[in-house]
Amino acid sequence: MNFWVIQGLNGLAFGSLLFILAAGFSLIFGLMRVANLAHGAFFMLGAYVGLSAIDNGMNFWVAILIGGLTVCVLGGVMEGLILRRLAGQPLAQVLVTLGIAFIIADGCLWLWSGDPRPLPMPSELQGVLRFGGLIFPKYRLFVVVVAVCLAGALWLLLERSRVGAMIRAGVDDMEMARVMGIRTSLLFPLVFCLGSALAGAGGVLAGPILSVYPSMDTDMLPMALVVVILGGVGSLGGAFVGALVIGFIYSYGQALVPDLAYVILFLPMVLVLTIRPTGLFGRRLV
């Protein structure tokens, strides 16, 4: 009994991290049709930057801010200087993001060396909460709360604000959005920076659970891809459900059949795509 609850909470916490990672990826892909393969590297870079901030005496919350901002700026620069010039050439764009992922990965290895480093959690979130006979680490509960709040905030932004409607109009029909005077040239960097900032801040948030280590990027990117493909590209609700599903599967899979962890991770994706090519909640993309 205890095993299922503990692993369930672990799954929930891991799924929450996946959502923070995948939401940005999905947002960027939905609007710009750019599969940003540097998204995992952004996540790792954020974690390392946060680690250095803490090493330099800053507290955890400032570290999240700095990790998020750094990656936000990097994402903005990448969009403005490189991706924009390659508009309409999706293959070139994807290859560029892959190249940048490698550059970031090597840069991190060079700057922070290859040893895994734990990222200390804030003192106020250390320790556990007890319900009945069960024990919940406070920090994991906190991560879940953050993900739920983020989902709510993104939903409000996308579904209930005018800027959100403009973004969705651009997703629907880019040319017509422009012809109606919607300045997609401003929306693109906005969305790209937001998605990147989420990856960077998410990396710092993940640090206390996952530690910070050199292959963090290549561990996380495939998971984000699975989440987005499972839930449906460009769908926020899909990313949320997909992240929780994958979080649970990963958590129980690791504990029960560690040798088959990848099989049970990717099998649901293959099955869903076979039955429903747009993912669970996907809308068709023109």
Add this chain to the structure above:
Amino acid sequence: MATDPLVLDGLDAFYGDSHVLHDLSLRVRAGGVLGLLGRNGAGKSTCIGSIVGLVRAKAREMTLYGEPIQGLSPERISQKGVGVVPQGRRIFPSLTVHENLTVAARTPSREGWRGWSLEDAFSAFPRLEERRRQFAGSLSGGEQQMLAIGRALMTGPRLLLLDEPSEGLAPQIVAEVARVLKELSRTGLSIVLVEQNVKLAMEVADDVVILNNGRVAHAGPVESIQTDGELVEQLLGVY
């Protein structure tokens, strides 16, 4: 005159290497309706695309109320007061009816603003108000056309371009579109109406330009085609 809503002079338009419009000239008079006619593939939509900045075009003159618009982005051209009802309507299907209208809305800024507010759109097309919370993709073709017209007017255009607004619509919906166009024209809005439906064009337009193979084949007041059945037959096919 420098104050003509739209002047195109010597316009050439291209898709990649393919040269589609040749030395096209036309002029929209203030408060006038210009009917732009021609067979399928004559270049009407390309002409609209060139004006709004979606199609690569070169011209000796391309001005909106005397202001050059050549080479501007579609966003800028829209902000300068060009409203579009595109061929095939192209409403935003995953936005609600309400969002389709508000996403295009602009605050009245210009002198002589004739744009619509949400209330104007709903009073012109009550059907849209009934369906305001519905996704636009679920509307019928006629409702989508009304939405496309409403959306274009929410941008507060000084010049309205409509590309085959009657295409695929039932006769009573075409009549409703015609009624709205005439009303808009009466308020002094300048309009370019692309049509295959020659009857509708003759009913609404003051002047006509007929395109053939990317060139102007005929231009004149609407009476010039009303009286010349042979010309219409030759340039527009069976009618």
